[in-house]
Amino acid sequence: MKSEEIYNAWKERKSQIDIRENFSDELMNQIYRYESEKRKPLFNGLRLIELISAHRFVKAAVVTAGAVTGFVRIMFVVYAFLAC
């Protein structure tokens, strides 16, 4: 075989490609899922719970905010009691 023939045969082989049959279906499903996620409202009750439980730091922030609110409330009660 001549070099040019080898090169052309190799080029021909490299130009062939197999794509799985459901390539475009898989991709379109991924896009439809992405669009339906995008169209969900950013904050409804369930999504807020999902968001909180999915992130460690958000969970810690919510617990901290609750504890601070509780503490402030108790201080108000004590202050009101002492003021009487």
Add this chain to the structure above:
Amino acid sequence: MTQETQVIRQIVEGDIESFRLIVERYERPIARMIRNIINNRESYEDIAQDVFFAAYRKLASFDPARSNFSTWLFTIARNKSINALRKKRPLSMSELPQNSDRHNPSDELAERDFFDKLDAGLEALPSAQKRAFVLAEFEELSYEDIAQIEGIRIGTVKSRINRAKKELAKALKEIRYEK
């Protein structure tokens, strides 16, 4: 307005299913380019899917006045291929292509041996040279398009392709010499 630009406008306006036309038109060239650059037979289809998904998400930012859609899409594929190459683990010795039996007179085996040598030559090219070569030789893109995809001058594209061809010609000469 080209038919493709019209399809893109339809997609941006919410006709998601029209994106299938784009995928079916470009799936083979994009997958082929990725396979020939990353040389991984397992993951090129997944990366190609990533390319199309990224293209879909960025479609509103595509400006037909600045580039062809195909050039824009190939640029995304180029970037994804570079990322994949960075993540790719090096091949172990046992995974490298083995030379076939040189004593076998079969033409088919000899041909496979030639191809293995050329594959190894392509794989050994510096990444930028390989990309320019793959885009020019297998995708048959113009130097202008390749320059735009790579973000370089046309002269640089030409010199990268020439150097790649010289390296592969060297590999071919070695084959002739060994035979």
